[in-house]
Amino acid sequence: MSLFVVMGVSGCGKSSVASRLAAAKDGDFLDADDFHPRANKAKMAAGIPLQDEDRAGWLDTLNEELMSRAANGRDTFLACSALRQLYRDRLSAGLPNLGFIYLKGSPEAIRSRLETRTDHFMPATLLESQFSTLEEPTDALTVSIEQPLDLVVQEILSRI
Numbered sequence: 001m002s003l004f005v006v007m008g009v010s011g012c013g014k015s016s017v018a019s020r021l022a023a024a025k026d027g028d029f030l031d032a033d034d035f036h037p038r039a040n041k042a043k044m045a046a047g048i049p050l051q052d053e054d055r056a057g058w059l060d061t062l063n064e065e066l067m068s069r070a071a072n073g074r075d076t077f078l079a080c081s082a083l084r085q086l087y088r089d090r091l092s093a094g095l096p097n098l099g100f101i102y103l104k105g106s107p108e109a110i111r112s113r114l115e116t117r118t119d120h121f122m123p124a125t126l127l128e129s130q131f132s133t134l135e136e137p138t139d140a141l142t143v144s145i146e147q148p149l150d151l152v153v154q155e156i157l158s159r160i
Contacts, residue, residue, distance in 0.1 A: 001073045002027075002160065003066055005091060007082035007137070008103035009130035011114040012145050013152065014079035017103060020153045027075030035061050049129035052086070059090040066095055083133045100140035101156055107131055109146050 002025075006018040015031050022029035033041075040054055062080060069076040082088050082100065092098040111127055136142075143155055 001070070002075045002099065003070055003078075003095060003097065004076070004099045004101055004160070005078045005080050005082050005088070006101045006103065007080055007088075007140070008105070008145075009081065009083065009110060009134060010127065011110040012103040012105050013149065014081070014103060016149055017101075017152055017156070018077040018079035020149070021156060022075070022077045024153065024157055025075045025077075027077060028069060030065065030069075030076060030078045032058075032062055032078060032080035035065070049133075052084075055087060056090075059087055063091055063093055063095070066091065066098065070095060081130070083130065084135045085137070088137065099160070100137055101160075102137050102140040102142045103145045103152070104136070104142050105145040 004018075004021070006014045006021070008014055015033075018031075019029040021027075036058055040050055040058060043050060043054065062078065066076065066078065078091075080091065082091060088100060107127065114127055141156065141159055143152055143159075145152055147155075
């Protein structure tokens with residue numbers, strides 16, 4: 001059984017990659033956005049970046065969900081920004097085997113993705129705040145998203 005957080009800034013493809021990984025491993029897919037309280041979603045939709053205090057309860061809820069998934073023994077892939085080390089530490093509390101998969105891309109490539117996305121509450125105007133918050137992980141499996149989605153997923157599957 002494996003637990004992974006597929007992480008990166010908004011628009012890097014976390015949900016697409018994590019859902020495909022879960023399907024390939026016959027595991028479970030979770031989207032951290034589904035766990036945000038309404039107030040957080042409303043702030044982001046209004047173009048207001050979340051602060052650490054906005055994320056604290058959300059991260060604790062995600063950690064509890066991951067703990068529950070670890071207990072049921074199924075492979076689980078959580079799509080979650082996990083931008084700062086503090087957030088990754090909070091997500092992995094009590095889960096020493098939680099792995100992180102960092103989807104890395106240039107601001108230009110990600111901005112072009114965000115500008116064409118119509119089905120998400122997070123506006124492209126918040127991308128700069130995402131990159132300024134991002135603390136690139138040193139202990140994650142890092143994969144470039146500047147290649148086709150199928151190749152991203154294949155690379156990850158070959159490395160996990």
